[in-house]
Amino acid sequence: xxxxxxxxxxxxxxxxxxxxxxxxxxxxxxxxxxxxxxxxxxxxxxxxxxxxxxxxxxxxxxxxxxxxxxxxxxxxxxxxxxxxxxxxxxxxxxxxxxxxxxxxxxxxxxxxxxxxxxxxxxxxxxxxxxxxxxxxxxxxxxxxxxxxxxxxxxxxxxxxxxxxxxxxxxxxxxxxxxxxxxxxxxxxxxxxxxxxxxxxxxxxxxxxxxxxxxxx
Ligand code: G3P
Numbered sequence: 078x079x080x081x082x083x084x085x086x087x088x089x090x091x092x093x094x095x096x097x098x099x100x101x102x103x104x105x106x107x108x109x110x111x112x113x114x115x116x117x118x119x120x121x122x123x124x125x126x127x128x129x130x131x132x133x134x135x136x137x138x139x140x141x142x143x144x145x146x147x148x149x150x151x152x153x154x155x156x157x158x159x160x161x162x163x164x165x166x167x168x169x170x171x172x173x174x175x176x177x178x179x180x181x182x183x184x185x186x187x188x189x190x191x192x193x194x195x196x197x198x199x200x201x202x203x204x205x206x207x208x209x210x211x212x213x214x215x216x217x218x219x220x221x222x223x224x225x226x227x228x229x230x231x232x233x234x235x236x237x238x239x240x241x242x243x244x245x246x247x248x249x250x251x252x253x254x255x256x257x258x259x260x261x262x263x264x265x266x267x268x269x270x271x272x273x274x275x276x277x278x279x280x281x282x283x284x285x286x287x288x289x290x291x292x293x
Contacts, residue, residue, distance in 0.1 A: 082103040084105065084106045085106070086106045086111060087105065087115065090128045090132075098132065122156070134162060137162045138164045139163065139166065140168075141167050150179070153177075164187070165187055167187065167188075168189075169193070178204040181204055181205045186207050188208035188242060189209050191212065192210060198230035198241070199233050201239060202239045208239070210242050211223075211244070213244070227255065227258065235259075246263060246266075249270075
C-alpha cells in the first residue's frame with residue numbers, strides 16, 4: 078500500500094487552515110456540494126486555490142461540472158490551469174470517464190469520483206486515472222457492503238499508479254478500517270480528522286506530564 082495520506086473534505090478555508098498548518102492533512106478536496114455547504118460558489122475556486130496553496134496544501138481538488146462532455150472538459154482544463162497543485166475531479170459517468178481518460182492520457186492528475194462498483198474502478202485503472210473516490214458512508218447507507226467493495230477496488234489498483242481515495246467517512250474508525258483494508262488515501266470532514274487525534278486518555282496523560290514536579 079502507498080503511504081497513507083489524509084485530506085480535508087471542506088471548502089471552508091478557516092476549517093482547513095489549522096489542519097494544513099498542523100500537517101495532519103496532505104491537501105484539500107472539494108466538490109460542488111461541499112462548496113454549497115460552505116456557502117461558496119464556483120466563482121471563488123481560484124481564490125480558494127490560492128488560499129490553500131499559501132497554507133501549505135500539496136494537492137487541491139476541485140470538481141468539473143456541466144454534464145455534457147465538452148463543458149466538463151472545458152471546466153476540467155480550467156481547474157488544471159489553476160496551478161501545479163490542482164487535481165481535477167470528474168464524476169464516474171460515461172461523460173466524466175471520457176474526459177478523465179483523455180486528461181489522464183495527457184499526464185494530468187485526475188480523480189474519478191462517486192465510484193460505486195469495482196467495475197468502474199477497473200475501467201479507471203485501465204486508462205491510468207490517478208485516483209478513485211469511493212463514498213464509504215453513502216455506499217453503506219445504500220446497503221452495500223461498502224468496506225468490502227472499496228477494498229476490492231483497491232485490490233484492482235494494486236501494482237498500478239491508481240489508488241483509492243475514500244470519502245464520505247462518518248467516524249475516525251472508518252479511516253482506520255479503510256487503511257486496514259489497504260486503502261491508502263482518505264478525505265474527511267474537519268471534525269472527523271481532529272477526532273483521529275483526540276482522546277481523553279491522551280489528554281489525561283498530557284495533563285499529568287505538565288503537572289509533574291520535575292517541570293514545575
Ligand atoms: O466527498 C464526499 C462527500 O461529498 C460525500 O460525503 O458526507 O455527504 O456522505 P457525505
